Amino acid sequence: MTTSEHPAPEDLSASLDGEAPAVAAHVEGCARCRADLARLRAVSAAVAQPVAPPPQSVVDRAVARALEATGEVGDGDQASRSGGRSGPASRSGGRSGPASRSGGRSGPAPVPLRRRSRAFVVGVASGSVAAVLLAVLAAFAVVGRGGDQTAVDTALAPGRESAVQDRAAAGAAASPPGTVTAGGDLGEVGDPAALAGRLGGRIPGTAGASTALAAPPGGEAEDAARPSTAGTPAPCEPQARLARQGLGPLVYSGNGTRQGRPVVVLGFGPGQGPSGPVSGGPAGSEPGAVSLLVLAQDGCELVYATSVS
Amino acid sequence: VEAARAGDRDALDILLRRHFDRLYALCRRVTGNDADGQDACQEALIAIVRGLGGFDGRSAFATWAYRVATNACLDELRRRRRRPEPVAPEEPASLSPGTTGPAGPAAGPAGPDAADSVATRVDLDVALATLAPEFRAAVVLRDLCGLSYDDIADVVGVPAGTVRSRISRGRAALAPLLAGDGNPGTAGRRPRDRT
Numbered sequence: 086m087t088t089s090e091h092p093a094p095e096d097l098s099a100s101l102d103g104e105a106p107a108v109a110a111h112v113e114g115c116a117r118c119r120a121d122l123a124r125l126r127a128v129s130a131a132v133a134q135p136v137a138p139p140p141q142s143v144v145d146r147a148v149a150r151a152l153e154a155t156g157e158v159g160d161g162d163q164a165s166r167s168g169g170r171s172g173p174a175s176r177s178g179g180r181s182g183p184a185s186r187s188g189g190r191s192g193p194a195p196v197p198l199r200r201r202s203r204a205f206v207v208g209v210a211s212g213s214v215a216a217v218l219l220a221v222l223a224a225f226a227v228v229g230r231g232g233d234q235t236a237v238d239t240a241l242a243p244g245r246e247s248a249v250q251d252r253a254a255a256g257a258a259a260s261p262p263g264t265v266t267a268g269g270d271l272g273e274v275g276d277p278a279a280l281a282g283r284l285g286g287r288i289p290g291t292a293g294a295s296t297a298l299a300a301p302p303g304g305e306a307e308d309a310a311r312p313s314t315a316g317t318p319a320p321c322e323p324q325a326r327l328a329r330q331g332l333g334p335l336v337y338s339g340n341g342t343r344q345g346r347p348v349v350v351l352g353f354g355p356g357q358g359p360s361g362p363v364s365g366g367p368a369g370s371e372p373g374a375v376s377l378l379v380l381a382q383d384g385c386e387l388v389y390a391t392s393v394s
Numbered sequence: 395v396e397a398a399r400a401g402d403r404d405a406l407d408i409l410l411r412r413h414f415d416r417l418y419a420l421c422r423r424v425t426g427n428d429a430d431g432q433d434a435c436q437e438a439l440i441a442i443v444r445g446l447g448g449f450d451g452r453s454a455f456a457t458w459a460y461r462v463a464t465n466a467c468l469d470e471l472r473r474r475r476r477r478p479e480p481v482a483p484e485e486p487a488s489l490s491p492g493t494t495g496p497a498g499p500a501a502g503p504a505g506p507d508a509a510d511s512v513a514t515r516v517d518l519d520v521a522l523a524t525l526a527p528e529f530r531a532a533v534v535l536r537d538l539c540g541l542s543y544d545d546i547a548d549v550v551g552v553p554a555g556t557v558r559s560r561i562s563r564g565r566a567a568l569a570p571l572l573a574g575d576g577n578p579g580t581a582g583r584r585p586r587d588r589t
């Protein structure tokens with residue numbers, strides 16, 4: 086290029102980025118190219134305007150959800166999900182190699198904020214329908230047995246004979262009726278394995294539990310069996326059921342802290358899958374085990390899940 | 395990065411927070427709105443966590459993270475099936491518009507003031523939305539993120555010459571819109587890579 090030839094638009098643009106130094110001499114003496122360059126510079130400056138960061142709560146949630154994925158990485162399919170996400174961002178070709186993005190979609194992933202909100206609405210609506218159906222079935226059972234004490238009725242506190250009817254009106258994603266062990270304050274619950282070890286035997290149905298109702302352990306938390314509040318979900322229970330499919334009835338409720346953050350600890354009995362009891366716990370949980378979910382008290386984000394049998 | 399790769403959860407937390415703002419800025423500009431930007435950034439963070447074990451250190455972590463985030467943005471855009479109306483001419487002959495304005499010939503070299511002015515004329519998001527996502531990503535990676543052409547080529551997986559072309563044509567398409575000379579969706583075609 087000579088100083089009398091106008092540079093190609095690509096070269097002019099690249100000169101703005103210091104990627105075409107040879108253009109500079111021409112631009113210096115060419116009014117048209119200086120004007121063109123000024124327009125490009127204005128575009129560049131407009132695009133470079135700082136982006137307002139989102140609220141800190143959004144950052145916290147996004148990081149927390151990403152950290153949840155560290156648990157899923159250990160599920161055994163890390164390579165199939167992560168490898169595809171780190172390739173170049175080309176949209177053409179390479180779909181089956183490291184550059185493939187679709188390959189990263191095979192496994193379950195924490196759901197982005199708005200999609201999770203939609204899922205929550207659907208979940209709550211489904212839970213409402215399920216609660217009504219359950220109440221109707223329970224009412225039939227009571228009538229059919231002539232009002233005898235039933236397994237369902239054992240959940241009812243004195244004076245709550247009308248709880249079955251109450252349940253019919255319940256709209257939230259609550260547990261089926263049963264006995265919930267109130268675990269109280271568990272203190273620091275940062276280690277999933279330690280938590281499972283501490284609660285084994287304190288939750289009905291787990292090894293070492295002497296009766297259907299867990300005996301007070303005399304430890305740092307005073308366990309006490311209490312009837313579930315029919316139709317009313319425990320704190321964060323709906324979110325727990327959204328986070329893990331197939332959870333059975335709530336059997337344990339406690340609280341604690343994890344890295345200084347208040348959390349709730351919920352235990353769920355085995356759920357009922359198409360082919361029998363299933364655990365709603367992490368992959369590899371023993372079917373029939375009690376699933377323990379630890380959720381942040383503020384926002385009910387799932388911190389981690391483990392199981393105890 | 396090494397500690398995070400080794401499974402140190404606290405290190406990973408710090409790493410994600412340290413890079414969050416710049417990744418979010420990329421996602422926000424490429425997707426065009428806060429909600430999509432947050433979703434894409436969320437996906438990017440998850441992908442970073444899952445793919446960290448495969449990060450080989452051949453590129454800077456920031457460049458690799460930009461690559462993951464760009465993928466997440468393109469995925470997000472494809473999911474939403476946003477296909478804005480084309481506007482830019484295939485071969486922009488000259489950038490001189492024949493009109494004057496804050497960023498026009500009479501204004502001289504444009505500075506931040508000129509940028510503020512043009513940005514208020516036409517919403518930057520609307521203008522960027524007229525570009526094909528690949529062009530948009532290239533321009534944003536250069537002008538907002540400050541990546542070199544070689545790094546952008548690494549991020550998007552195309553030759554540096556293609557990056558150079560996409561940036562040039564993307565800027566050329568944006569120029570009349572941001573200067574108030576164009577109307578998104580009225581004429582022309584979006585720039586595409588030459589085949």
